[in-house]
Amino acid sequence: MKVMRLLSSLKHDESERGIFHLGRALVKNEHTSIIISSADEENDLVKRLKRDGNIYHQLYMNKKSWLSLLQVAPLRRLIEKYDPDVIHVHSRTPAWILHLALRRARVKRRPKLVSTMYGFYPINKYSQALLDVDTIITVSDSVTNYLKKGLRREDLEPKVIKRIYRGVDTRRYPYRHNPSVYWLRHTFAEYPELEHKKWLVFPTIIGNEYGQEWLIDILGNLQEQFPNIHAIIMDEDYREGDVAHEDFRQRSNTLGLSERITYVGSKRNDMREWLSAANIVMALANEPESIGINALQAIHLGTPVIGWDQAAFSEILQPLYPQGLVKKYNAKALCKAVRNQLESVTRPEMTNKFTMREMIEQTLLVYQGLYDQSLAEEQAQADAAAIKKIKKGLSKASKSIPESPYVKIEPADKITKVRLLKDTTKTTDAKVLEAKTADMKATDTKVLEPKITQITKPADDSKATQDNTE
Numbered sequence: 001m002k003v004m005r006l007l008s009s010l011k012h013d014e015s016e017r018g019i020f021h022l023g024r025a026l027v028k029n030e031h032t033s034i035i036i037s038s039a040d041e042e043n044d045l046v047k048r049l050k051r052d053g054n055i056y057h058q059l060y061m062n063k064k065s066w067l068s069l070l071q072v073a074p075l076r077r078l079i080e081k082y083d084p085d086v087i088h089v090h091s092r093t094p095a096w097i098l099h100l101a102l103r104r105a106r107v108k109r110r111p112k113l114v115s116t117m118y119g120f121y122p123i124n125k126y127s128q129a130l131l132d133v134d135t136i137i138t139v140s141d142s143v144t145n146y147l148k149k150g151l152r153r154e155d156l157e158p159k160v161i162k163r164i165y166r167g168v169d170t171r172r173y174p175y176r177h178n179p180s181v182y183w184l185r186h187t188f189a190e191y192p193e194l195e196h197k198k199w200l201v202f203p204t205i206i207g208n209e210y211g212q213e214w215l216i217d218i219l220g221n222l223q224e225q226f227p228n229i230h231a232i233i234m235d236e237d238y239r240e241g242d243v244a245h246e247d248f249r250q251r252s253n254t255l256g257l258s259e260r261i262t263y264v265g266s267k268r269n270d271m272r273e274w275l276s277a278a279n280i281v282m283a284l285a286n287e288p289e290s291i292g293i294n295a296l297q298a299i300h301l302g303t304p305v306i307g308w309d310q311a312a313f314s315e316i317l318q319p320l321y322p323q324g325l326v327k328k329y330n331a332k333a334l335c336k337a338v339r340n341q342l343e344s345v346t347r348p349e350m351t352n353k354f355t356m357r358e359m360i361e362q363t364l365l366v367y368q369g370l371y372d373q374s375l376a377e378e379q380a381q382a383d384a385a386a387i388k389k390i391k392k393g394l395s396k397a398s399k400s401i402p403e404s405p406y407v408k409i410e411p412a413d414k415i416t417k418v419r420l421l422k423d424t425t426k427t428t429d430a431k432v433l434e435a436k437t438a439d440m441k442a443t444d445t446k447v448l449e450p451k452i453t454q455i456t457k458p459a460d461d462s463k464a465t466q467d468n469t470e
Contacts, residue, residue: 001371002032004084004111006075006094008063010037010045018167018356018363020048025360027053031367034082036075036094038062055082061094068093069100076101083107085374086367088114092121095129109378112370117143119290123150135160135366142311143290162366165315166291167359168300172272175350176302179273187273191262197230198342201278203294204285205235205266206245211284211308213248217331218338219257226342230260232274237263276301280341283307284334292316299348306337321348 003026010019019035026033033054038061039046049056057078059071075097079087089095095115102110113133120143121127130136131151136159138144144163151158179187188195206212215231222229239245252258264274271294275281281298283289288311295305295313299320307313309325317325323346326337352358 001086001367002034002082002084003086003088003367004034004036004079004082005088006061006090006098007035007037008061008091008093010039010043010049018359020045020052021169021356022360022363023049023054024052025364029364032082032084034078034084036061036078061097063091063093065093068097071097072100076105079105079111080107083109084111085109085371086114087111088116088367089130089133090116090118092127092130095133099129099132109374112374114366114370117147119143120146120288123147123154123156131156131159133159134370135162137161137363137366138163139166139291140312140315142288142315162362164359164362164366165354166293166296167354167356168293168297169356170300170352173297173300175300176347177272177276179277183270183273184277191264193259193262194230194232197228198226199278199280200229200231200338201274201281202231202233202284203271203275203281203298206233206239206242206248208244209285209287211286212244213251214284214331214334215261215282216248216251216255216257218335219260220255221331221335222339222342223257223260225339229342230262232262232264232278234268234271234274235263235266272297272301275303278303279345280338281305283313285313289313296354300351300354302347302350304341304345304347306334306341316354319353320351324348 005019005022007019023033023035034057035049035054036057036059037046039058041056041058046056046058059074059078061068061071079101087098089098098113112135114135114137115130115133116137116139117130118139121130123131136147138147138161141163144161147161200215200218202212202215204210212233215233219229219231235245238249249258252261268274275294275298278298281295281303283292283295283305284307290312292307292312295307296316298305299316304324305317305321306324306326307317308329309317309327314325324337324341326333
C-alpha cells in the first residue's frame with residue numbers, strides 16, 4: 001500500500017498530528033510512506049523523516065497563499081510517478097491543490113482520499129476541499145458534532161466520519177517524569193524569580209481566545225493565601241502591535257501582579273520539562289478547544305490540570321482527571337479549584353488512553369479499509385467487464401447458427417386439444433381404410449399378372465411351331 005500525505009508545514013504537525021510516528025509505522029508495516037510539505041530538504045525534521053524510511057518531496061503549499069496554486073502541476077507529476085493508493089491531506093490549502101491536480105492525472109486507479117479536521121473550521125467554500133473526500137477524520141467528538149451540524153445546515157450529503165483522538169507518545173512523556181537537575185539549575189539561573197514558587201503554567205501564547213485574563217483573577221484572589229504562587233506564560237514578554245498582549249500587560253501592571261508573572265517564550269523545545277515541573281497546568285481557553293494537546297501531555301506526565309468543562313478539555317479530563325474540571329465560567333469557581341489543588345495535591349493516575357500508539361493503529365485501519373475497498377471496486381469492474389465480454393461473444397455465436405426448419409407450434413387450450421384428437425382419429429381411420437384398399441388392389445394385380453402369362457405362352461409356342469413346320 002502506498003500512502004501519500006500532504007502538509008503545509010512540519011513544525012506544527014510534530015506533536016498534534018503524529019507525522020513522524022505515522023510514517024515510521026507505515027514503513028515498519030512494509031508500506032510506502034510519501035510525505036510532501038513546504039519544509040526545506042536540509043531541515044532537521046525532514047532529515048528525521050528520511051532517516052525513518054519516508055520518501056520526502058518539497059512543494060510550497062503554505063496556508064492561504066495564492067502562490068501555492070503553482071504547485072498543481074508538480075503535484076500531479078508526483079501522483080503519476082508514485083500512483084498512491086491513499087492520499088491524506090492535513091489542511092485546506094493542500095486539499096485544494098490536490099483536487100486540482102487529480103483532474104488530469106493519468107493514474108491506473110484513482111486514489112482514495114482522506115482528510116483530517118483539526119479544528120472548528122467554517123463549513124464554507126474554502127473548506128469544501130476537505131469535505132470532498134472518501135473519509136473525514138476528526139480529532140474529537142466536539143469536532144464531529146460540529147461537522148455533522150454544519151453538513152446538515154448546508155444540505156450537504158453525509159460523509160464517512162471517523163473520530164480519532166490525538167495521542168501522546170508515552171515514551172517521550174512518561175508518567176511522573178522529573179526534570180533533570182541540570183535543567184532546573186539552568187532555569188533558575190535564567191529566571192531566578194521562579195525558585196521556591198508554586199508554578200501555574202499557562203502552556204499557550206496570549207490571545208483573545210486563550211483566556212489569559214483568568215490568571216489575573218487567580219493571582220489577585222489567592223496571593224494572600226499563597227504568597228509563593230507564580231504564573232508562567234509560554235509567550236514572549238512583548239509583542240509589538242498585539243492588542244490582547246498589551247491589554248494583559250497593562251492590567252497586570254495596574255494591579256501590581258507583574259512580578260508574579262514570568263514570560264518564557266513560545267519557541268521552546270523543553271515543553272515536557274515545564275509541564276512536569278508545574279504544580280498546575282491551566283487550560284482556560286475561552287473558545288472551545290478541539291485538541292488540547294498540552295493538557296493531555298500534562299495528564300500523561302502526572303501533572304494536575306484545571307480547565308473549563310467544554311469541548312476537548314471535557315473529553316480529556318472527564319475520564320482521566322474529573323476533579324480538574326470547572327463547570328461554571330466565573331472567577332470564584334476557578335479560584336476554588338486552584339486553591340483545593342494547592343492545599344491537597346491529587347495527581348492524575350497513569351492511563352493508557354489517548355496514546356500515540358492507539359492513534360496510529362486507528363489511522364492505519366482507516367488506510368487499510370480504503371485500500372481494501374479500492375481493490376474490491378477494481379475487482380468488481382474487472383468482473384463486470386468479463387461478463388460483458390462473455391455476453392457479447394454469446395450474442396455473436398447465436399447470430400452465426402442457422403435458423404431451425406421446424407415451426408414452433410404454440411400450445412392450445414384443453415378444449416381445442418380434445419377436438420383435435422377426435423378429428424385426428426377419424427381422419428386416421430379413413431386413411432387406414434384407403435391404404436388397405438390400395439394394397440389389396442395392388443396385390444390382386446400382382447397375382448393376376450402371372451396367370452395371364454401362363455395362358456398366353458402356349459399360344460406363342462404353337463405359333464412358333466407352325467412357322468417352323470412351314
